[in-house]
Amino acid sequence: MSATPLLELRGIDKSFGPVQVLRDVAFAAHAGEVTALVGDNGAGKSTLVKCISGIHPTDAGEFLFDGSPVAIHSPRDAAALGIEVVYQDLALCDNLDIVQNMFLGREKRSGIVLDEPTMEQMAAETLAGLSVRTVKSLRQHVSSLSGGQRQTVAIAKAVLWNSRLVILDEPTAALGVAQTAQVLELVRRLADNGLAVVLISHNMNDVFAVSDRVAALYLGQMVAQVKTTDITHAQVVELITAGRSGGLGLTAEPGQGGNGTGNGGQPAGSTAGGDR
Amino acid sequence: MTTTAVQEQGPAAVTPPPTVAGHARNYWSRVRGGDIGGLPAVLGLVVLCTVFSIARPSFLTAGNFANLLTQGAATTLIAMGLIFVLLLGEIDLSAGFASGVCAAVLANVVTVLGYPWYVAVLAAVVTGVVIGTLLGLLVAKIGIPSFVVTLAGFLAFQGIALMLMEEGKNIAVRDDVLVAISNRNLPPLLGWLLALVAVAGYGAAQLLRHRNRAARGLVTDPIAVVLARIGGLALILGVAVFILNLERSRNVLITSLKGVPIVVPVIAVLLVLWTFVLQRTRYGRHVYAVGGNREAARRAGIDVDRIRISVFVICSSMAAIGGIVAASRANSVDPNTGGSSVLLYAVGAAVIGGTSLFGGKGRVLDAVLGGAVIAVIDNGMGLMGYSSGVKYALTGVVLLLAATVDAFSRRRSAATGTR
Numbered sequence: 001m002s003a004t005p006l007l008e009l010r011g012i013d014k015s016f017g018p019v020q021v022l023r024d025v026a027f028a029a030h031a032g033e034v035t036a037l038v039g040d041n042g043a044g045k046s047t048l049v050k051c052i053s054g055i056h057p058t059d060a061g062e063f064l065f066d067g068s069p070v071a072i073h074s075p076r077d078a079a080a081l082g083i084e085v086v087y088q089d090l091a092l093c094d095n096l097d098i099v100q101n102m103f104l105g106r107e108k109r110s111g112i113v114l115d116e117p118t119m120e121q122m123a124a125e126t127l128a129g130l131s132v133r134t135v136k137s138l139r140q141h142v143s144s145l146s147g148g149q150r151q152t153v154a155i156a157k158a159v160l161w162n163s164r165l166v167i168l169d170e171p172t173a174a175l176g177v178a179q180t181a182q183v184l185e186l187v188r189r190l191a192d193n194g195l196a197v198v199l200i201s202h203n204m205n206d207v208f209a210v211s212d213r214v215a216a217l218y219l220g221q222m223v224a225q226v227k228t229t230d231i232t233h234a235q236v237v238e239l240i241t242a243g244r245s246g247g248l249g250l251t252a253e254p255g256q257g258g259n260g261t262g263n264g265g266q267p268a269g270s271t272a273g274g275d276r
Numbered sequence: 277m278t279t280t281a282v283q284e285q286g287p288a289a290v291t292p293p294p295t296v297a298g299h300a301r302n303y304w305s306r307v308r309g310g311d312i313g314g315l316p317a318v319l320g321l322v323v324l325c326t327v328f329s330i331a332r333p334s335f336l337t338a339g340n341f342a343n344l345l346t347q348g349a350a351t352t353l354i355a356m357g358l359i360f361v362l363l364l365g366e367i368d369l370s371a372g373f374a375s376g377v378c379a380a381v382l383a384n385v386v387t388v389l390g391y392p393w394y395v396a397v398l399a400a401v402v403t404g405v406v407i408g409t410l411l412g413l414l415v416a417k418i419g420i421p422s423f424v425v426t427l428a429g430f431l432a433f434q435g436i437a438l439m440l441m442e443e444g445k446n447i448a449v450r451d452d453v454l455v456a457i458s459n460r461n462l463p464p465l466l467g468w469l470l471a472l473v474a475v476a477g478y479g480a481a482q483l484l485r486h487r488n489r490a491a492r493g494l495v496t497d498p499i500a501v502v503l504a505r506i507g508g509l510a511l512i513l514g515v516a517v518f519i520l521n522l523e524r525s526r527n528v529l530i531t532s533l534k535g536v537p538i539v540v541p542v543i544a545v546l547l548v549l550w551t552f553v554l555q556r557t558r559y560g561r562h563v564y565a566v567g568g569n570r571e572a573a574r575r576a577g578i579d580v581d582r583i584r585i586s587v588f589v590i591c592s593s594m595a596a597i598g599g600i601v602a603a604s605r606a607n608s609v610d611p612n613t614g615g616s617s618v619l620l621y622a623v624g625a626a627v628i629g630g631t632s633l634f635g636g637k638g639r640v641l642d643a644v645l646g647g648a649v650i651a652v653i654d655n656g657m658g659l660m661g662y663s664s665g666v667k668y669a670l671t672g673v674v675l676l677l678a679a680t681v682d683a684f685s686r687r688r689s690a691a692t693g694t695r
Contacts, residue, residue, distance in 0.1 A: 075577075091575045093568035095636035096561075104565055105576030107558045114556055117492050124494075137495065143689055144309065 004067040006031045006196040007052070007083075007165055012061035014047055021047045025061070025222045027215055029165060029196040034187060036207040036228070037200045039217030040240050045200050048217065049167055052198075053085045054078040082164035086154045088173060094143040098135060099123045101142055102157045126160050127152075130189055134182065148179025155186055159195070166190055167198040172206055184210050204233055218243035223250055296500050309689055314630045316681050317645035320674070321652060328656035335659055339524035341516075342537055346458050348651030349539045350375070350602040351618065355625035355643035356550055357594025360587040362626055363554075363567040365635025366415065366422035370407075370429030371622060374592045375599030376614025377433045378403045380440035382600055383447035383609040386454065393453040397600060404596030405589055407433070412585030422588075430619075438611050446610035449603050457542065458605035461535030464521040470541055471513040479506040539601055543644065546597070550590075550640040563587065567636035598622075617668065624671065625650050628678040634686060649674065 005028035014022040022044050029035045039045045050056045052063075054072040063070050065081055072078050078085075092101050099116070102123045108115040123138055132152055135145070142150060151171050158166050168187065172180040188210050191197045201207050207214060208228060215225040216239035223243050224231075231248070238245035307315065329336040354371050361368045368374075378400040386396035407429070414425045441447060449455065462470070482502050489496045517536060525533035554560035565573040566583045574580050595614075602618075603609045627633060628649050629642025650671060657667045 087575070089571075091569070091572040093565045093572050093636070095568035096564060100561060100564075104561075104572070105578050107561060109558060112557055114558060114561065117489055117494055120494055121492055139495070141311075 005029055005064075006066060008064040008067075009052070010062050010064070012048070012051060013059045014044075014051060014056060015059055021220050022051070022058075023220045025217070025220070026225070027222060028225065029198050030213070031164070031196045032191055032194050033212040034191045034197045034199055034210050035213045035215055035225075036211035037198055037215050037217065038202070038207060038236060038240055042219075043217040043240075044220045045217055046169070049085060049169060049198075049200065052078065052167065053083060079161070082162060083167070084158035084161065084163040084165070085167045086151075086158050086169065086171060088169045092142045092150060092154060092157075095141065097141050098138045098145075098153050101153060102126070102160055104157075106161070122160065123156070126156050129193070130156060130159065130186055132156065132186070146179065147175050148182045151175065151179075151183050152186060155183075155190070159190065163195065165196040165198070167200070169200045170202065171199070172201070172203060180206070204236060207236065208233065216240060216249075218250070221250070224248045296498050299498055299501050311689060312630065312681070312685050313639075314642060314645045316678065317629050317642070317649055320628070320649050321645070324649065324652045324656060328652065328659065332656070332659045335656055337524070338519050338522040339533075340655065340659070341519055342461075342524060344648075344651050344655050345540055346537050346605060347655055348647045349458065349543060350598045350605065351621045351625055351650060352543060352643050352647030353546065353598035353601060354595050354618065354622040355629070355647055356546060356640050357591035357598075358622055359626050359631050359638050359640055359643055360550075360554075360563065360590045361422070362623075362631050362633060363563050363635060363638050364584060364587055365567055365633075366584070366587070367426060367623070367633075368411065368422065368429075368588065368591045369426040369619060370411065370433055371426075371591055371595040371598075372614045372619030373430055373433035373437060374404065374407050374614070375595040375602065375618065376437040376609075376611070377407065377440065377599075378592075378596035379599035379603040379609045379613045380437050380447070382454070382603055383449050384440060386451050387447050387449060393451045396451070396454070400596045400600055401593055404593040404599075407595075408589035408592030409585065411592065412588035415588065416581040416584040434611075434615065437613070441609070441611055444611050446608050448608045450607070454600070454604050455607055456538055456604075458537070458539050458601055459607075461520070461533070461537050462541070464535050467517045467521055467536035470536070470544075471517045474544065475506065475510045475513060478509055482506055539604075542597075542601070546594070547640055547644060554640060559583075559586075564636060617671075620675075621650050621671070622647075624675040624678070627682060628674060630682075632682050632686065633679065634682075646678075 007027075007029045009025060009027040012022050012025040012027070013020070025044070025048060027037075027048065037045055037048070047056065051058050052072070054075045054077050057073065063072055070077075070081060072081070072083075093104065096104070099120050103119045108118050108122075110118075120138055127135065127138075130152075134149055134152065142153065145153065155166070155168065155171070171183050171187065175183060184206060187197060187199060191210075191212070199206070199211060211228050213225060214228050214231060214236055216223050216236065218239065221243070224239050224245075226248065235245040235248065239249050242249075244250045325335075334340060354375055358368060358371055381403045382396045382400040385391050385399045386393055391399075411422075411425055411429055414420050415422045438444060461467075482505060486496055486499065486502050520536045520540075521534055523532065523534050525531050554563065562573065562578045562583055565576065565578060566580050570580055573583075598618075599614055602613055606613070622643075625643055625646035626638065627646065629638075629644070629646030631638030631642045631646075653671055653674060654667060657670060
């Protein structure tokens, strides 16, 4: 779509002690598109997200936001840029209602008193903007919501703050069929509203249902980032499990031939200088 | 239940315009969903009062009503502070003896050192703040479970109270102002005036809120319900002030005894203050959030440690005020002030009133409702001539009942919540 990606990462390295989790990772998220971030357990998806959201500092690499370099040192920096993360475990308080959850930590006040009417109005507008019609009342406690409704609230909470990039960590993992469809529809709508959306998912159906691009991580390396229309279901699975598929993935690297299977820790050893 | 039908105007308009019947249905569905609030306490209060007034007509006299209020005052005040701690799912077992230590400080400052009453009150409250800060730091920063920290406090404060009273001498409190808190009454006219101010203030707040929300097109409670609430408060306060303003002296020629006990407006002011803090300020919202899901609160940028420390400070400060009221009522402080059943009654009051021991659920009003239930049991059983043993046993049973109701309502809301 747009020429410059909203967020672009180049050459990201990240180690925890002796373990290098991300190696020379490049990643781009475009406004108005859903970018699916796939990869097996331990491939580095969560670490990458935590680097983007400022929870972990990176060891090397550059962040470009809107084409200009930025530094993200803390979640506050990320929030200031308009980056919001919806975590897998949702981070909602069961004993608070929808409005209270959406504004948690950023309550509107008039004087020292909470400005409930304004917050309720803003929450209603945000939900209406996302065409959410599944919640009965904004004043019902989150404990009374279904899994899909909770996910909706968590996403709406992320959207409330004029955010520009929303990262969703496995939003459909715990949901039933109908609720998954609801949430995916919402994810699509976020992108259609002009936001850049990063969707982390294990579920190929979800990936192919909503994403415009697929980015595949394999053992800490970004092995491919391609348009969803240019790739098949089977190819994505191969990228996740083996790091390569046909012309895509690690085989593109010289001196890497045929090491895609069976030797998990090794394939990147010859690429970017190994451990630093 | 309101309708689940989908409408086009968005979520703000999904609920149909308010009706009284709809409001009642909503309330009932909340109750069935496990959100019962103070309902059991109110029902319990009605049942207990009915039983006691039938069994002992003297229960239902103006004199006994005034007695009840002053009897339950210290417990209620300590329970108010405890509710903040309970909201986080923590416990403060030391609140009883913390109130004892603060009362001992009060007595020492006013009687032994001879300072004026306000210096003594300030010293007692500051002592409470220091105790609370210490407990809070140990729980939040060091990471010792609150049960253990406050159990240690329970023992240590008992010792400190003894030391402050030179191994057990009791210290008289004779300052007029301090004694008046629990033992004197407001002039009848002032009682009426305060009740009027309370009703007018509540009414104005409710009506303004209603108008403000209606003007912005938000869902409002039906105006009839709002008016009924205001009327209800006016009725309760009116009847209470009327009864308390009756002459309750046995012999009017010797002394006249009428009016609202001074401790009642003290409790009322603190009730309003803490309710405001919990329901209407950012701080209060954060207390609920930390109690509901600490991790979510942390991710939302809330300073969880600060909230955890602050609730212990509030709890111990309220314990100090409870201690002052207890000292006033007894006209003295002894090593047992704040001891024996005080803490257990206070925790019991909070739980009976509807505050959850699991954290995240409770209101300051719960302390008043639960405190009233406990005071009624204590007072009623006493009138019926039962021994302390029976009183304790029955209070224990009631507390257990309340905790059972809490556990069931929790299970109920978990079941309906994940539907």
